[in-house]
Amino acid sequence: MADKKATLSVHGANEPLELPILSGSEGSDVIDINSLAQHGLFTYDPGFVSTAACMSAITYIDGDKGVLLHRGYPIEQLAEHSDYLELCYLLLNGELPKRAEREAFVEVIKNHTMVHDQLRNLFSGFRRDAHPMAIMCGVVGALSAFYHDSLDIDDAEHRTITAHRLIAKMPTLAAMSYKYSIGQPFVYPRNDLDYAANFLHMMFATPCEEYEVNPVLAKAMDRIFLLHADHEQNASTSTVRLAGSTGANPFACIAAGIAALWGPAHGGANEAVLDMLGDIGDEKNIDKFIARAKDPNDTFRLMGFGHRVYKNYDPRAKVMQETCREVLDELGIEDPMLRIAQRLEKIALEDEYFIERRLYPNVDFYTGIILKAMGIPSTMFTVIFATGRTPGWITQWIEMIAGGYRIGRPRQLYTGVSRRDYVPLAKR
Ligand code: SDX
Secondary structure, three states: OOOEEEEEOOOOOOOOEEEEEEOOOOOOOEEOOHHHHHHOOOOOOHHHOOOOOOOOOOEEEEOOOOEEEEOOEEHHHHHHHOOHHHHHHHHHHOOOOOHHHHHHHHHHHHOOOOOOOOHHHHHOOOOOOOOHHHHHHHHHHHHHHOOHHHOOOOOHHHHHHHHHHHHHHHHHHHHHHHHHHOOOOOOOOOOOOOHHHHHHHHHHOEOOEOOOOOHHHHHHHHHHHHHOOOOOOOHHHHHHHHHHOOOOOHHHHHHHHHHHHOOOOOOOHHHHHHHHHHHHOOHHHHHHHHHHHHOOOOOOOOOOEOOOOOOOOOHHHHHHHHHHHHHHHHHOOOOHHHHHHHHHHHHHHOOHHHHHOOOOEOOHHHHHHHHHHOOOOHHHHHHHHHHHHHHHHHHHHHHHHHHOOOOOOOOOOOOOOOOOOOOOHHHO
């Protein structure tokens, strides 16, 4: 890191403070403010708009240029040439696998896809109409109760097998949460199927007849997982890191990440986009919803639009739009929601309000249309996002635990009442 400095002159201080400026391999420099506490000074940055919480070598986003790199590789190239499990390997190991490494990794993941049969009992404690995300928060956190043999977070082998178990078991648990919600029996994973095909088989097969997975849909599903795999220090990844900084076991940390992802401002947006397109219902209503999105007194926001980092097109949204076209063509579906979405996007991108605020479609804008076309209910959309994001969460957790960390404990600006004495009841 170069020895660049920032000088801070503070009201009431005799001397200005010198703060080191740190440079990464890509992106903006950062001012290291860690020493401010020694001077009784703290910074204030709700929402962490200007705050880097860690160093990381996994994923890089250039929001102005709409660039997303995983271990240096552009997401567009990975979406075109790679597949989800290869990206999982790349995130975890930092390099693309050679053929033998790739085959070995796929084999390892296949051999962890089943869950402990006693986990089935956990599902039966939920109402049948429970939101699948509620189930996923519960069952993923509960995995720690089944793997006492590998919970030493300081043991690299325990961290690795936990990563493998989570990547392998998330689709199984996701499909189980869907099957439970529709009252159908769970379908066991099949090791003769690839990752995404296996997921679709567990989602849609029944014991009554053979279920043939459509290879075009399996490829689309694999690409959806791939596009969601990791995304720097987003809200759910930051939750995983903060939970991990207390030394909590990785299953509990991933469950915390799943809970954070559920919100409509984050991973819940894909479900909210479909609800929004349903509420719009017809292209003639688009202008009314655009006006609501622009109205400062209306809490309505255009779901699937805007991003804290991307101030240009989310590169994942572009790939997702192409995938959407492929899936609808394969299924011979003319979904009016796609037309509404495309019209909505066109109008918004020409509107001063969205241009001025640099609001573009994000990864969630088209995902829901694809998943709906595949017969997946909107309540499962964020579950699929969580499944796709698992390698990112666990890789970021490993990077923190293996690299040295302190417990995360933000400060605050206190605006409450100053000290006062207790008033006995008789005197109130
Ligand atoms: C994901 O961080 C990640 O990397 C997340 C993610 C990942 O892969 O992990 O990329 C996945 O979460 C994508 C985002 C999904 N969320 C949505 O699509 C929900 C709709 N979008 C927003 O709520 C919003 O854009 C956020 C939450 C995504 C970003 O919020 P910010 O960065 O805090 O921006 P902001 O709320 O300060 O908005 C800035 C301005 C405001 O207007 P003004 O007060 O300046 O007048 O833009 C407006 C906002 O009102 N605005 C919108 C809007 N998003 C922002 N106005 C209408 N519709 C929107 N969608």
